[in-house]
Amino acid sequence: MQGFIAVYLREMRILKRRFWRQLAGMAVSPLLYLIALGYAMGGAARFDGRSYLEFLIPGLIAMSSMTQSFGIATDINVARFYWYIFEEFQAAPIGNVAYVAGEVLAGMTRALMAIAVILVLSLLFGVRLHYGPWLWLAALLNSFAFAALAVALAMLVKSHADQSMLTSFVITPMAFLGGTFFPVERLPQWAQKMLAVLPLTHASEAIRGAAFGETPGVWPYLILVAVGVAFFVLALGTVNQARD
Amino acid sequence: MIRIENLRKTYGKIQALCGIDLHVPAGELFAYLGPNGAGKTTSIRILTGLTRLSAGAAALNGHDIAAQSTAAKRQCGLVPQHVNLDSELTVGENLDLHGRLFGMPAATRRQRIAELLAYVELGDRVHSLVKQLSGGLKRRVMIARALLHNPRILFLDEPTVGLDPAIRRRIWSLIKQIQQQGTTIFLTTHYIEEAEFLADRVAFLDSGRIVAVDSPTALMAGVGHWAVDWVSDAGLQSAYFPSREAAQAAGAARHNGFTLRRVNLEDAFLTLTGKKVATDANAQTVHGQGHGAHAAATRNPTGGQAKKGH
Known part of the structure; x- marks a missing residue:
């Protein structure tokens, strides 16, 4: 337990030192999407009787919770390849669970901060949605899954450049295709089936449903739990891979 | 343990x-x-x-x-x-x-x-x-x-x-x-x-x-106690002797100058493996602070270190 706290506390101490920079960084992309897509381009568009801004904000919550929790991979890689701090954890008498859980919780904390930033921005744009427990549960499960994936991939890559490539090929396409900016139902059936493989598609569906005050379906939540557990187990296995 | x-x-x-x-x-x-x-x-x-x-x-x-x-x-x-x-x-x-x-x-x-x-x-x-x-x-x-x-x-x-x-x-x-x-x-x-x-x-x-x-002492003693260094066409050469007198005599027989110094671990390593432990830069630090106090040091053009015997 102390090992887990130590790993998490380290990340939080660093986050505290970078707090305002990090917060500003979290606001830039959502603000640009809100201005360009939500306000300027999507002003007249309506989906299911809702404005595009209302449609977009839950998608941005899903996307930001993914990108910010996955962003922990970059910090882990910098700590591993440039600062060698990862060796301090490897040489300590702590289990892989403590290390992975500490890093995953740090990723989830960053995701929660990013969601809070989007909620503040949505208020500035005059959008009020339902921000009840189902929305938060979906966002937390989404960030848990992607933080666990981040740890797993950060352990597997051999350089920081590999990490950037994974982000380009995995996270960026998912951010645009996972039901964040448009309804997946508008695509052909074969495309919908392909996008159903992406965890973010289910996160967007759950978060948007909860934000619109609808009774949530159980499947998106179960899928996020299953994916999160699978990525967490993968992360536990990959920590040993990093010992060479 | x-x-x-x-x-x-x-x-x-x-x-x-x-x-x-x-x-x-x-x-x-x-x-x-x-x-x-x-x-x-x-x-x-x-x-x-x-x-x-x-x-x-x-x-x-x-x-x-x-x-x-x-x-x-x-x-x-x-x-x-x-x-x-x-x-x-x-x-x-x-x-x-x-x-x-x-x-x-x-x-x-x-x-x-x-x-x-x-x-x-x-x-x-x-x-x-x-x-x-x-x-x-x-x-x-x-x-x-x-x-x-x-x-x-x-x-x-x-x-x-x-x-x-x-x-x-x-x-x-x-x-x-x-x-x-x-x-x-x-x-x-x-x-x-x-x-x-x-x-x-x-x-x-x-x-x-x-x-x-x-022990360092035993490893060095396995080589000898005193060393004579000289520069030949093949580069820096060394020979090891059990006593200072023997080393001095061997050095004096050389006409191009020599260095008389105590044997160190580098000599023992070199004798056992045929390789040097330290780079030339490290060797310079070691010699500068080490045992070659009887000699005036000059640097040779190849970056190694040669010393003239007194």
């Missing part, structure tokens, strides 16, 4: 360690001496849990490093070759993180941090960010951190690499003090003078194999 049996490590087709056998008794200051790439750091990485072994076994105070890795890790502290402090955190926060990772209670942690920072003469830097410290100060913080959880074995991987001679000597003094308190110390170095000054016993490591293990 450290026990290593037939330790092997391979990276693909490359054999980094080719069957190491060692026993380091409790309280000893043991030095691993060898050129870059000999396998020194790989050995330490395996013993401290940073790298997995390919074959063989090792135990720290009776705890097998593979089967009882958590217990084995509690036995040891590590000062790696490169600085691995969190530069965005303060000195105190770095040490606090280490104490938490080793499960130290808060009160003990606070007390040990204060004690150890005072010990390494950094008591006033607890709130300084690590990125504001010089290389020598960072090295001292790393030693304090490695000692925080009271390890019985301390691994020092090239602890003074890149430091200037004055700071190097200060760190040596600190290492000696730590040993006097009963800690077993396993040190890797490619500084000849460091091994000679600090170690109770030295192992010569070459291409993943131990070629000799003994």
Whole structure:
């Protein structure tokens, strides 16, 4: 337990030192999407009787919770390849669970901060949605899954450049295709089936449903739990891979 | 106590360690001496849990490093070759993180941090960010951190690499003090003078194999006591003699000048392996501070060091 706290506390101490920079960084992309897509381009568009801004904000919550929790991979890689701090954890008498859980919780904390930033921005744009427990549960499960994936991939890559490539090929396409900016139902059936493989598609569906005050379906939540557990187990296995 | 049996490590087709056998008794200051790439750091990485072994076994105070890795890790502290402090955190926060990772209670942690920072003469830097410290100060913080959880074995991987001679000597003094308190110390170095000054016993490591293990005095005595160096068309040449008189006589027979000096560990390593431990730059440092006090030094055009005998 102390090992887990130590790993998490380290990340939080660093986050505290970078707090305002990090917060500003979290606001830039959502603000640009809100201005360009939500306000300027999507002003007249309506989906299911809702404005595009209302449609977009839950998608941005899903996307930001993914990108910010996955962003922990970059910090882990910098700590591993440039600062060698990862060796301090490897040489300590702590289990892989403590290390992975500490890093995953740090990723989830960053995701929660990013969601809070989007909620503040949505208020500035005059959008009020339902921000009840189902929305938060979906966002937390989404960030848990992607933080666990981040740890797993950060352990597997051999350089920081590999990490950037994974982000380009995995996270960026998912951010645009996972039901964040448009309804997946508008695509052909074969495309919908392909996008159903992406965890973010289910996160967007759950978060948007909860934000619109609808009774949530159980499947998106179960899928996020299953994916999160699978990525967490993968992360536990990959920590040993990093010992060479 | 450290026990290593037939330790092997391979990276693909490359054999980094080719069957190491060692026993380091409790309280000893043991030095691993060898050129870059000999396998020194790989050995330490395996013993401290940073790298997995390919074959063989090792135990720290009776705890097998593979089967009882958590217990084995509690036995040891590590000062790696490169600085691995969190530069965005303060000195105190770095040490606090280490104490938490080793499960130290808060009160003990606070007390040990204060004690150890005072010990390494950094008591006033607890709130300084690590990125504001010089290389020598960072090295001292790393030693304090490695000692925080009271390890019985301390691994020092090239602890003074890149430091200037004055700071190097200060760190040596600190290492000696730590040993006097009963800690077993396993040190890797490619500084000849460091091994000679600090170690109770030295192992010569070459291409993943131990070629000799003994006290520095015994290893040097195996070669001779006095050396004569001279420069020929083939470069710097050396010959070793049991007495100063014999060496002086052999040197006098040469017409192009010579250097008379005491034998050092570099000579023993060279005799056993046919290779030098140190680079020419290191050799210059060693000679400058070492045994060649009877000679006036001049540098030859190839970057090596030649000295004229008086």
